[in-house]
Amino acid sequence: MAKKGGLKATLARSLQVEKAQKVEAEKAKRRKEFEEGKRKSQTQGASKSQKQANKRQKLEHQRLYEKSDESAPLTEEQIRIRRERTIPWNKDDKILLLGEGDFSFALCCKKEKLATNIVATAFDSEEEVKRKYENGAENLKELETEDKSEDNGEGEENDEEGFEEELESEDELNEAVETSSHFDIDATKLSNYKMFKNMSNGNKFDAIVFNFPHTGDGIKDQDRNVLRNQQMLHAFFKCAIPLLKNGVEVYEKYQKYKAKHDGNPPKPGTSHYKAPAKPSKAAKNAMAGYSIYGRAPLRTGKVIVTLFDGAPYNLWAVKSLAKDAGFKSVYTGPFDWEVFPNYHHRRTRGMGDTTKKAETRKAKFFVFEVEDGRGIITKKIENDDGSDSE
Secondary structure, eight states: OOOHHHHHHHHHHHHHHHHHHHHHHHHHHHHHHHHHHHHHHHHHHHHHHHHHHHHHHHHHHHHHHOOSSTTSOOOHHHHHHHHHHHOOSOTTSEEEEESOSSSHHHHHHHHTTOOSEEEEEOSSOHHHHHHHOTTHHHHHHHHHHHHHHHHHTTGGGOOHHHHHHHHHOHHHHHHOOEEEEEOSOOTTOGGGSGGGTTOOGGGSBSEEEEESOOOOOOOOSHHHHHHHHHHHHHHHHHHHGGGBTTHHHHHHHHHHHHHHTTTOOOOTTSSSOOOOOOOSSOOTTTTSSEEEEEOOSSOOOEEEEEEESSTTGGGSOHHHHHHHHTEEEEEEEEOOGGGSTTOOOOBTTBSSOOSSOGGGSOEEEEEEEEOOOSOOEEEEOSOOOOOOOO
């Protein structure tokens, strides 16, 4: 039988343990309530901060993109920002324009100094351009006039001292835009033309731009129409590679690798794959509309195709066509009509517009580079994702 004193001690210890447990439970409860209150406070603070950030972003967007009056022109700042964010080439790139209709895009690029070296081509002859498009002759004359004025300036009357003074301003010289116009150029047979044969790598193009390509066959059957335009675009992609800087070299290396490895693309960790170091700081507008955080050391020129957004153009599967021809997609973004003043989309068959005015229809830039098999990580900026036959 247990002693009475021992029983009391046991009961006392039990009460102490129970009391201690209650105290700890109360402390745990208070800690939990404190942590929950803290989290709630932080969440509310973050939500408020996010709302303020969203409001600032909306106001900034309105300032740069939206107009108080639809008839009012964009401000210079709005145009500059839009161009930096949407035009997928750099100002100092050598640009080949294909499929120019009335040459209004080439003239716009020249007047706005969107590139320093432009070669503009049309599928039609010079006579057909002037006949099919009511402003074709005027645009061509203006292109030629501006070329001559830039070549000669006021300068033929200037003496040697005045010429030296002109050369002092390097910035002004860099602003000059060279353009040349060529006719009867089929975008699917570029290698057939003397002007594109045996080009040194330094003379090849940084970008080839094909705006709103279309065969203009007028085929009513949509499936046949889609097929014809797919065939045209695929042939264009194939013949564009030799005209791009580093295009042939990169393409041939990748094809040899694929043949050696049964067509499988290289993966991280293989001998062919080499992830480049992340640049310390990207130059302003270095990739003209998209930022590259990982890139193979040898880059190629770009192929840029512009298409309306919607049927039947989304049925063309332009990215699949480019991939099959040896390209990879590096950027897709909005074509902003307002940053190309006085550019007018023209139908392949001549003047007139589609059922909707071109300027009211959404369109996209599709940018491709020759596939090199290496890793690429891109950060795209402000991607925007009825149509009829041309």
